[in-house]
Amino acid sequence: MNLSPLLLLLLISLNMMDEEPSKTKVIAHRGAWKNTNVPENSIAALQHAIALKCYGSEFDVHLSADSVLFVLHDHTIQGIPIEKTTAAELSKVKLSNGESLPTLESYLLAGKNQTQTRLILEIKTSQLGKARSLALTKKCIDLVSKTGVATITDYIAFDFDVCLQVKKLAPTAQVQYLNGDKTPEQLATAGLDGFDYHFSVLKRNEHWLSDAHARHLSTNAWTVNEEETMRWLINRKINMITTNEPEQLLKILNQQ
Numbered sequence: 001m002n003l004s005p006l007l008l009l010l011l012i013s014l015n016m017m018d019e020e021p022s023k024t025k026v027i028a029h030r031g032a033w034k035n036t037n038v039p040e041n042s043i044a045a046l047q048h049a050i051a052l053k054c055y056g057s058e059f060d061v062h063l064s065a066d067s068v069l070f071v072l073h074d075h076t077i078q079g080i081p082i083e084k085t086t087a088a089e090l091s092k093v094k095l096s097n098g099e100s101l102p103t104l105e106s107y108l109l110a111g112k113n114q115t116q117t118r119l120i121l122e123i124k125t126s127q128l129g130k131a132r133s134l135a136l137t138k139k140c141i142d143l144v145s146k147t148g149v150a151t152i153t154d155y156i157a158f159d160f161d162v163c164l165q166v167k168k169l170a171p172t173a174q175v176q177y178l179n180g181d182k183t184p185e186q187l188a189t190a191g192l193d194g195f196d197y198h199f200s201v202l203k204r205n206e207h208w209l210s211d212a213h214a215r216h217l218s219t220n221a222w223t224v225n226e227e228e229t230m231r232w233l234i235n236r237k238i239n240m241i242t243t244n245e246p247e248q249l250l251k252i253l254n255q256q
């Protein structure tokens with residue numbers, strides 16, 4: 001091979017760029033709601049996260065009694081148990097900003113037509129058993145595909161079997177495990193893409209960050225709202241931080 005010196009230099013530079021760890025990315029936890037005075041997991045919170053140019057906006061998904069997907073965190077809203085209530089009843093629920101309780105479909109469509117902010121879909125663990133968690137998983141993947149947002153959607157879940165099911169049904173999807181009880185080696189062996197652990201887990205197991213990076217696993221921590229912890233994680237080259245304070249984290253990262 002006869003490479004010109006200029007081409008050789010270009011190839012070496014590209015290789016070095018590849019080796020350089022990328023900057024920590026910001027994920028708005030349940031959207032950017034806290035400093036914008038909108039309800040968490042509302043479409044307005046997602047829109048604020050997009051306006052901030054966050055890398056990702058996280059949200060939580062449950063299944064109604066008649067198997068329609070809704071976005072909210074808790075298992076109940078205004079005293080109504082999500083999994084035991086029909087979609088028709090749930091659609092009457094209003095959030096504090098006047099929005100209807102969002103269906104996953106309306107939420108995904110609101111996040112479509114942009115590529116700046118990834119949709120970080122948390123599949124909640126059903127209170128009605130494993131089969132229903134797995135049914136929820138399949139419904140999420142089908143709807144993400146149907147609405148055309150698969151290329152901007154990543155998945156997180158506390159249930160390890162749910163994570164495995166996502167990889168089985170959507171092998172190219174990025175899946176991070178939330179529960180904090182698996183080593184990077186175990187995640188890599190299982191074929192998952194990385195972890196999203198509570199920051200206290202990473203403070204107790206600091207070597208998991210470097211171990212995960214060496215295995216090309218992605219690293220993320222929740223829910224990091226204090227500057228000291230943000231800086232502790234940034235200094236250890238974490239890939240992503242999930243926070244209720246995306247504005248503050250963006251400011252810290254922009255100063256670096």
Ligand code: MG
Nearest residue numbers: 058059060122
């Ligand atoms: Mg969540």
